[in-house]
Amino acid sequence: MKQYAAPDILLESGTNEMEILEFYLEGQSYGINVQKLREIMCFDPAMLTPMPESLPSVLGVYMVRGTSLPLVDLTSHLRRRPAVAPGSESRAIVLVCQFNRKVTGFLVDGVNQIHRINWQHVEPMAPLIEKFKPRFTGTIHVEDREVLIVDLEHIVAEVDPEMNMTFEHESDKCSGSEGLQVREDVGLMLAEDSVIIRLGIQKVMNSAGYGRLKTFPDGEECYRELKRIKEQVNTEAEFLSHVRLLITDIEMPRMDGLTLCRRIREELGLKDLKVILFSSLITDQMAHKCKSVGADTWISKPQISELVELVDTYCLPAGADGQK
Template sequence: MSGILDTVNLRTQMVGQNRLELLLFGLETEQIYGINVFKVREVLQCPALTEVPRLTTAIKGMAHIRGETIPVLDLSEAIGRPSVPKEELQRCFLIVAEYNKRTLAFLVRKVDRILNTHWDQIMAPPAEIGVENYLTAVFEHDGKLIEILDVEQILADLYPMRTNVSEEIATKEVKTKASEYHILCVDDSSVARNQMQRSLEDLGIKVTTCNNGRAAWNMLNDLTEKGVDVTQHFLMMISDIEMPEMDGYTLAAMIREDTRMDKMHIVLHSSLSGGFNVSMVKKVGADGFLAKFNPDDLAGVVVDRIRKIESRR
């Protein structure tokens, strides 16, 4: 356990090349779950919590950690499992993480270890389990199936977010121009894809979505082989970073290495730390980074791109 506590912050500096490191943890059963180390600030024994009025019992209270007051979310209860009894809280652990510009502490029963793997070993959940679940990916390790939770879906259910774009941005003039354009959005989280699609369609722009980098690459390659200039077909590509089979960094790098599509405008869109991504955006040749999720920020990036193109005409 001490090794995990000592190395989490160092591991978050890992340079991603279609590889990732997962912090493995458990809830109330023997099932093992994983969370990307990039999102983890620290792991600690659950301290005494301050109770607060709340709309959901999944929020167990507030933890005071290094000068910050951080809400504590019981992951078991959030995904519909039995909650942690109050008398057992201090035997549990907190995974302090950053998602969508929000710092949260996830209450878990145990923390196992950090596992180094590759995104091409991570698969989407089987279609047979349906869409009503909190899984974003699965993978097999040592004969066991490790599940990666769709934390964005969990948070969206607990903290519903608006997707409509403000009228100051989505003006009549903007909507008229936007209707001429087409955007490719890539994200493995269905809630994130839906958020992006609703916000961009609020501008009047056409949206095509893919659920991971491999699917996006295959689609772009197929279009290119059919003679389509994808740099003209799509105004831009907005891609998540963490995705099964192929991450956003690798997707951006492969596009830049292909002379048929290397001029495509690429924005990486992620709940990962913005500071880390400044250097990674440059390394893989992307044109920008956008932190999740604010509909006006998303629309603003698109409107700026449209205006630049229109100014050249």
């Protein structure tokens, strides 16, 4: 079986750039962040064990050097068509991806190349399309092609019942929390491009009593609002009465979370605004980059309960949540 490892390409801190792998399905170009890519390999049908009870787009369990992982047929899942029989010569490539502390394989027709791009050139999905919870977070024009950026977290949430139930479980658990009145006075912001993740976090935070939560689909829109508030107040203490804490993803159209955090510290001069980077890309190396741009802390998706605890730690007085 022919295989080769994906290059070790890391985001530079706060440059608003990333690398995407362009791959294709039935002639259409798609892209994923190289940070999520562990390996690219040729599909070997002998390594696949079918799972009869799974969704039609989940082909089964695929063996990669002694480790089994779920294999998702991306054409079937994105286009809601029956999965192609494993072994077809036109379905030749497996993308082994790691995010949210899990490893998943995605079957695609082929790969093109890696492009280094600026997030400023990535267009988010239109609000009308977002209402239908699409499986894409944006598009980018590369040469003469439109490349759709795939929301892998969304797809995994759809095929993994445990992942899909996380927000519902945490929302129910938080709804009975103490200190709801104190939380209502706290202004929060959330920047997250994945509509399913954004709505899930909003539901959990609202259930916990954080009703003053403003959400944004990309870092640039969030930055503009922070800048607008900053220009209307005289002191940072006054600013914090409007927004005390920001939760932000790392990979987002127009402005990524690392750049957003760096610009908050350097351009807006906000030193006391707490910033939590909440991302599927968190690793030891990424943690170093989060620290370098001035983030207060960072946490890997989908640790929702830990996220609520962190917000409480930064925003509530001791004893207000009934636990401290």
